[in-house]
Amino acid sequence: MNIKSFPIKDWLQQNTIINVSGTMTALGASMVPEEIRQCVDESLGCFVNMDALQAKASITIAQSTGAEAGCITSSVASGICISLAATMTGIDLGLVEDIPDIGKISKNEVAILKGHVVNYGSNINQKIRLVGATPIEVGTVTVAEPYQLRHAITEKTCAALWVVSHHTVQSGLLSLQTFIKLCHEKNVPVIVDAASEYDLKIFIDMGADVVLYSGHKFLSGPTSGIVAGKTDLIKAAYMHQSSGIGRAMKAGKESVVGAIAALERWGQLDHKILHENEYNNLIKIWNGLSKITGLCLKKIPDPTGNPITRIKVSIDAHASSLEIGELCQALLHGNPTIVVRDHHINLGFFEIDPCNMKPGDPEAIILRFQELESLLEKNNSMSSIKDILGPRLSSYDIKDIPMVDTGKVPWTYDGTGDREESLKCWPERYLQH
Ligand SMILES: *Cc1c(COP(=O)(O)O)cnc(C)c1O
Numbered sequence: 001m002n003i004k005s006f007p008i009k010d011w012l013q014q015n016t017i018i019n020v021s022g023t024m025t026a027l028g029a030s031m032v033p034e035e036i037r038q039c040v041d042e043s044l045g046c047f048v049n050m051d052a053l054q055a056k057a058s059i060t061i062a063q064s065t066g067a068e069a070g071c072i073t074s075s076v077a078s079g080i081c082i083s084l085a086a087t088m089t090g091i092d093l094g095l096v097e098d099i100p101d102i103g104k105i106s107k108n109e110v111a112i113l114k115g116h117v118v119n120y121g122s123n124i125n126q127k128i129r130l131v132g133a134t135p136i137e138v139g140t141v142t143v144a145e146p147y148q149l150r151h152a153i154t155e156k157t158c159a160a161l162w163v164v165s166h167h168t169v170q171s172g173l174l175s176l177q178t179f180i181k182l183c184h185e186k187n188v189p190v191i192v193d194a195a196s197e198y199d200l201k202i203f204i205d206m207g208a209d210v211v212l213y214s215g216h217k218f219l220s221g222p223t224s225g226i227v228a229g230k231t232d233l234i235k236a237a238y239m240h241q242s243s244g245i246g247r248a249m250k251a252g253k254e255s256v257v258g259a260i261a262a263l264e265r266w267g268q269l270d271h272k273i274l275h276e277n278e279y280n281n282l283i284k285i286w287n288g289l290s291k292i293t294g295l296c297l298k299k300i301p302d303p304t305g306n307p308i309t310r311i312k313v314s315i316d317a318h319a320s321s322l323e324i325g326e327l328c329q330a331l332l333h334g335n336p337t338i339v340v341r342d343h344h345i346n347l348g349f350f351e352i353d354p355c356n357m358k359p360g361d362p363e364a365i366i367l368r369f370q371e372l373e374s375l376l377e378k379n380n381s382m383s384s385i386k387d388i389l390g391p392r393l394s395s396y397d398i399k400d401i402p403m404v405d406t407g408k409v410p411w412t413y414d415g416t417g418d419r420e421e422s423l424k425c426w427p428e429r430y431l432q433h
Pocket residue numbers: 025074075076077078120163164165193194195196213214215216224225
């Protein structure tokens with residue numbers, strides 16, 4: 001049927017995005033492969049017994065992760081909520097219904113390293129507070145030591161949450177092994193947020209009690225979260241999913257079927273071919289961009305050890321007075337839109353991630369950079385103040401000093417900008433033309 005009031009194909013074509021930023025919820029997460037879409041499609045036309053379907057999911061999750069059991073929820077964010085709630089209530093449906101009231105619940109504190117209190121698109125502490133629990137931040141942003149974790153755990157501690165992510169502080173903190181050991185010494189279950197991690201087994205192997213994976217990131221499923229862990233905690237988490245707070249974060253049959261299919265597909269995939277393709281695309285882009293004056297390129301590994309190589313792109317301050325942020329904007333506002341990985345833009349670089357490319361994307365990216373080459377040419381900057389200033393707003397004269405990779409971004413950069421301002425303008429700003 002052609003739904004005339006919503007010509008989705010046209011809209012998608014007019015709003016094409018080339019995504020070299022990684023798997024981002026704000027960009028619709030992943031491109032779901034045909035074989036998963038077919039399974040989802042079949043589920044949409046029927047009724048199912050959701051408890052029976054989730055029991056099937058439990059088997060698939062156990063096989064994929066090595067955990068005892070599992071269930072599907074709507075996202076990792078909701079997985080954090082229902083698994084924390086499980087540690088607060090156990091399998092007492094009365095207490096499950098009480099959440100977020102904690103009047104009859106004795107354990108409601110969640111230990112989390114201060115360096116793990118991240119924003120993955122939303123604030124992780126809010127997911128703790130959402131179930132009536134209180135985050136207890138351990139250590140400082142850059143240092144966490146065993147005594148600080150021991151000190152944070154009390155008879156009120158229901159769980160400890162560990163976050164695996166490039167967003168977290170990557171040095172100076174406890175290791176996961178030590179974290180698990182200290183928590184288990186005090187009988188505190190450890191929940192690991194491994195939303196973006198490729199290894200489905202390692203955290204269970206290390207002794208984590210519950211591990212959370214995103215169904216819509218590298219697994220390429222529809223929007224969903226995979227909760228894997230010890231049987232008693234999974235039983236309790238499923239109570240929250242089906243009859244407690246999980247109702248507000250519901251996973252429908254399409255998510256459950258899609259997540260099962262995504263896990264099965266992941267198990268059967270030839271991972272060597274997958275990563276070879278990604279790497280070859282990256283090298284194609286590398287070769288194209290190396291011919292462009294004014295860019296500094298470097299190949300860098302993934303900070304959490306996923307098998308991904310990315311290109312780090314910065315601007316050579318000797319050859320160009322363009323700022324990295326201006327280059328990002330030019331890519332974003334071209335046709336098609338190219339979204340780069342810009343978490344570190346205030347350090348003077350962005351990255352190109354090869355995980356979500358379609359055929360033709362590498363060529364389109366090179367073409368766009370070629371179009372922008374004139375912008376990169378010396379003294380052809382879109383803005384004015386910094387022609388006289390060196391990297392990071394310094395007036396120190398760097399002329400003729402041999403140095404590489406100088407990030408041409410002033411200290412005046414405001415991190416990621418102001419999301420409140422941008423949300424206040426929604427939806428008008430998208431409907432103007
Ligand atoms: C993406 C991400 C999340 C959120 O996952 P959703 O499934 O989109 O809710 C949580 N934690 C980390 C570390 C992430 O990278």
